[in-house]
Amino acid sequence: MVVDPFDAAREPKPTSDNHDNHDESQESQVKIAELRRTLETMFDRIAAGEDILEQLDRINALHQQVAPAAPKMLCHYLERKSYTKALDLLKTVNSGQ
Numbered sequence: 001m002v003v004d005p006f007d008a009a010r011e012p013k014p015t016s017d018n019h020d021n022h023d024e025s026q027e028s029q030v031k032i033a034e035l036r037r038t039l040e041t042m043f044d045r046i047a048a049g050e051d052i053l054e055q056l057d058r059i060n061a062l063h064q065q066v067a068p069a070a071p072k073m074l075c076h077y078l079e080r081k082s083y084t085k086a087l088d089l090l091k092t093v094n095s096g097q
Contacts, residue, residue: 034062039087041055042059059083
């Protein structure tokens, strides 16, 4: 059995205040939505032949911010710079499929 060293980091932190958990979850969802928009913008800029350094920097920053609460596959794709797969996953999650 292979143990993922990041499993513990992605588990919800125990807290006595459920309101704090809700706020953290809501904040993560907002950042994940921003991540999706940033990925979409990056691909639009690639198609237009424009610079994407700003989007890459923002994607990396958002990844670090959402990693503890993000789905494992999303982190996997972002860590490996598989941005098309990351965007596909986010679209699937948001569409409820």
